[in-house]
Amino acid sequence: DAKTTQPPSMDCAEGRAANLPCNHSTISGNEYVYWYRQIHSQGPQYIIHGLKNNETNEMASLIITEDRKSSTLILPHATLRDTAVYYCIVRPFSGTSYGKLTFGQGTILTVHP
């Protein structure tokens, strides 16, 4: 499975957009990009996923570069409750079923007042 590289930590001011980068230069054509976040001592929370098109939902936007070698998760208006570890993961799809999620170290996002 393709690996991802994320900065270990980032800071963001409350109310500003948080842009979290992820590098997945060895991604295969059948692998999706997933983003999760984990707040201390809780299970990971699904944020968004995509294959090659940009995606948006009520939580965030996912921007995937045209060559699919990197992506950015955008939290448009960060709040203090968005402080968490954010994981970027690539997940294979066989055509009929999705494969496993393998977590890396993630990015610790700290939103400050």
Add this chain to the structure above:
Amino acid sequence: GAVVSQHPSWVICKSGTSVKIECRSLDFQATTMFWYRQFPKQSLMLMATSNEGSKATYEQGVEKDKFLINHASLTLSTLTVTSAHPEDSSFYICSASYDTGELFFGEGSRLTVL
């Protein structure tokens, strides 16, 4: 989003005893469930993939006789830590997968072995 529930959320047991953790998908049928373990200040480590009605597939280095996984129905998977020892103390998390690609996690179960 979909709800995945784990029980118990925390458990303390004596060394040598077995502990069972349940994972339920409350509002959807999950053909595949995954079990993870997380030690303090570390990332999640995949232990095994559980498919309904078949044997679980374990990751390299995970003892299948120690961590028994049963996926008896489309809404329930169980993880049993057999003959638990203090080094098995960890945060155990399950996840359940939609066919459409979303994968949702439970709240986690914190095991402390004395």
